[in-house]
Amino acid sequence: MTRTYDLIVIGGGTAGNGVARMAADAGWSVASIDSEPHGGTCALRGCDPKKMLIAVTEGVEWAENMKGKGLEAQPSVNWPDMIAFKRSFTDNMPPRIEGGMEKAGIDVLHGEVRFTGSDTIELNGETLTAKHFHIATGARPMTLNIPGEEHLTTSTEFLELPERPDRIAFVGGGFIAMEFAHIVKRAGSNEVTVLEMADRPLGNFDPDLVGMLVEGTEELGIDLRTKAKVAKIEKQGDEFTVTVERPDGTETVTCDLVVHGTGRVPNIEGLNLEAAGVEYSRRGIKVNEAMRTTNPAIFAAGDCADSGLNLTPVSAAEGRIAGKNLLAGEDAREIKYPPIPSVVFTLPMVATVGLSEAAARDQGLKFDVHFEKTGDWYSSLRVGAKHTGFKVLVEQGTGQILGAHLIGPGSEEQINLFAMAMGAGQTANQIKAMIFAYPSYASDIGSMV
Ligand SMILES: Cc1cc2nc3c(=O)[nH]c(=O)nc-3n(C[C@H](O)[C@H](O)[C@H](O)COP(=O)(O)OP(=O)(O)OC[C@H]3O[C@@H](n4cnc5c(N)ncnc54)[C@H](O)[C@@H]3O)c2cc1C
């Protein structure tokens, strides 16, 4: 017998779970399907577990920065204990999420979904039909098309490594490579190499602040190579040789582990979207502002859609719009992205919101650039942080904040205040007039605009 639902949600991550709950709360019959235990990338294989490892390595960084300032302990990281600490969070998430869904009356199912028609899917050999579908299948590591690609360790596998490798190479110099390189270096690995094909890592972040992060990264002992395109990976016994093309010729790096950090692509190949009449491109499933696909009965959101940035809060916001329109039965709400803050959780962290200096110039905007290194500010001195600073773009005439770019401790929270101020249209003078608790990282903000 074919099971039939009002809504089937494909993907149990941030962009999917909220939609399933909204529909179930409205009395719809709902199934939520994931090929893995529910929770998705952020909670199980991304943001949250990664930041638990960073919490441990923050202890190492803190002790290093406080050396000679009265703190005498010099900690070291026990890798298996750190991974167990991470699991103390991630292991509990699927039962919590799935239990909550079942309590809400949602059928929680597992397996790889494939469309067989505009209102039917196949799951583990069974046919399921629904009036509506919501696709939230996320992203996967991109294929590099280089010899030896099969030797790459994914970010998911990295977060589960039972032992710390001593020599590790990262292919790419984006979010994943930079964050993980900082983790593993502070955890004690001797040779950590980042291989980035562009002329700088973190291409979407401010070049001046990234320059400061590069200094900090190299001081930490990470070998960061730019204009370094990985062309081949070979395995001999337990060892890998990575061949890198550089402007002056070819180099090799020998290591115990090679980690994928060259970007992620929409996870949609296996869905047979053609059968459902859902159009897509390399950027993902085509959606309108209501998050509706080219099949009016099917919505999509998050990393698998060709919509906003691939970040957790963006996935959640898109899911909310999809859910509201599903329940309304019409395109009642459009996705509107406020200024979206984004943080690279290296130590120091780099944070950004709004326009880059280059983008603001390209748009012909007239603005003042407030750029300063803040190593001699109290908030940096107090914690012994050396690589700290900001670049804030303030529009001439209006005083509007066009973009804020920060590096240093506290920047992951300061950037949210900038995002709030920008979203509310607050001017530089209004921010200066705010009274923030002192001493705090927030209390520096008035001096940045
Ligand atoms: C290592 C790492 C660190 C990150 N750190 C951050 C961070 O600090 N901050 C931030 O904002 N973002 C971060 N991100 C990005 C963030 O995790 C994603 O943007 C977000 O999780 C996307 O949510 P989603 O619901 O769209 O997809 P996902 O959470 O990936 O959920 C998709 C789900 O669909 C399932 N699925 C896929 N195909 C099928 C199928 N055919 N059938 C059934 N199920 C299927 C998958 O198993 C998965 O559980 C990070 C990503 C990674 C990889």
Ligand SMILES: NC(=O)c1ccc[n+]([C@@H]2O[C@H](COP(=O)([O-])OP(=O)(O)OC[C@H]3O[C@@H](n4cnc5c(N)ncnc54)[C@H](O)[C@@H]3O)[C@@H](O)[C@H]2O)c1
């Ligand atoms: N803190 C966060 O918010 C966070 C953290 C991790 C991941 N993420 C999400 O996951 C996505 C994927 O992260 P990522 O780090 O894999 O990708 P990324 O897009 O951040 O960086 C990929 C880098 O790899 C380089 N590259 C590509 N091919 C290469 C090659 N052959 N040799 C050398 N360098 C090469 C690119 O130039 C680029 O700099 C991010 O875009 C983001 O959406 C977010």
